[in-house]
Amino acid sequence: MLRKKRWTVLSLLVIVSLLFAGAALAGTLQDVKARGKLLAGVKTDFPPFGFVDEKGVNKGFDVDIAKALAKELFGKDTAVEFVAVTSANRIPFLTTNKIDIILASMTITEERKKVIDYSIPYFMSGHLLLVHKDSPVTKYQDLEGRKVSTTQGSTGDIVIGKLVPKAERVKFQHNSESLKALKDRRTEAFVQDDMLLVDLQKKNPELKIVGWPPFEPAPYGLGVRKGDAEWLAFVDKTLTKMKNSGEYQKLWDAWFGESKDFLLKLK
Incomplete structure (x- = not known):
C-alpha cells in the first residue's frame, strides 16, 4: 500500500513537472497566439519612437513596428496592447512577463545581452547634448564639473559616466523630467539619443543641440526574453520581411524623413 502511494505521488510530480516544462517550452510565440494579442512595451516620452498624442493614442516608429508584428501574427495591426515603459523598467517588465517584447529605442549593449536577447538591429543612433542657447557648452568634454540631466537606465547616462566621469549626472526617471531640469536651469545640459533631442529642440526653440557628430553611436534592437529562440526568430523574420518589402523604409521616411541628412x- 505504501509503495502504491509513493508511486502515485511520484506520478503526480512527473505530471506537474511535464506541465511546467511544456509551458516553458511553449514560449512567447505560443503564449501570444493563445492570448490573441501582443503585449508591447513602448515609451510614451520618446518621440518620434514612442509617444502619446493629444487624443491619448500611442504613436511613433516603435509603435508602428509593434503594429506590424501584430499584423503578421493575427492579420490585423490592432491586436496589440501598448504597455508604457521607461529606460529603467523596460527590461524588468520583460523578464517578469509584464510584456512580450521591448520596442523602446533600446541600444544594443553587451551588458544588456547578459539579461535579454536582441533582434537584428533596426536603427542606428548616437548621443548629442541639448543646452540653452546662451550656454558655453559646445561638446561633451565641456561637461566636466557641470550638472547634466540624464535619464535613468539610458545609454546617455552610461556614456557620460564613462567619457566625462567628473560631470555631475543628475538622474531622472523620465525624459520629460530631464528636460524640465534643463529648462529650469537646474542642470546645464541634457544628454540623450540624437533623434529625441532633435524632436525636443523643435518644440523648445530657446534650446540648441551641440556635440555634433553624434558620439558613441550604436544600433537599436528589439528585446525578448533570454533563450526564447522561436519568438526571436519570428521577430527577426518579420523585421527582415518589412525591410525586403519596403514597409520598413516607408515607416522610416514617415518618421525620420525630415532628419535624413544628419x-x-x-x-
Whole structure:
C-alpha cells in the first residue's frame, strides 16, 4: 500500500513537472497566439519612437513596428496592447512577463545581452547634448564639473559616466523630467539619443543641440526574453520581411524623413 502511494505521488510530480516544462517550452510565440494579442512595451516620452498624442493614442516608429508584428501574427495591426515603459523598467517588465517584447529605442549593449536577447538591429543612433542657447557648452568634454540631466537606465547616462566621469549626472526617471531640469536651469545640459533631442529642440526653440557628430553611436534592437529562440526568430523574420518589402523604409521616411541628412545610417 505504501509503495502504491509513493508511486502515485511520484506520478503526480512527473505530471506537474511535464506541465511546467511544456509551458516553458511553449514560449512567447505560443503564449501570444493563445492570448490573441501582443503585449508591447513602448515609451510614451520618446518621440518620434514612442509617444502619446493629444487624443491619448500611442504613436511613433516603435509603435508602428509593434503594429506590424501584430499584423503578421493575427492579420490585423490592432491586436496589440501598448504597455508604457521607461529606460529603467523596460527590461524588468520583460523578464517578469509584464510584456512580450521591448520596442523602446533600446541600444544594443553587451551588458544588456547578459539579461535579454536582441533582434537584428533596426536603427542606428548616437548621443548629442541639448543646452540653452546662451550656454558655453559646445561638446561633451565641456561637461566636466557641470550638472547634466540624464535619464535613468539610458545609454546617455552610461556614456557620460564613462567619457566625462567628473560631470555631475543628475538622474531622472523620465525624459520629460530631464528636460524640465534643463529648462529650469537646474542642470546645464541634457544628454540623450540624437533623434529625441532633435524632436525636443523643435518644440523648445530657446534650446540648441551641440556635440555634433553624434558620439558613441550604436544600433537599436528589439528585446525578448533570454533563450526564447522561436519568438526571436519570428521577430527577426518579420523585421527582415518589412525591410525586403519596403514597409520598413516607408515607416522610416514617415518618421525620420525630415532628419535624413544628419541621421546615422544603419549598415
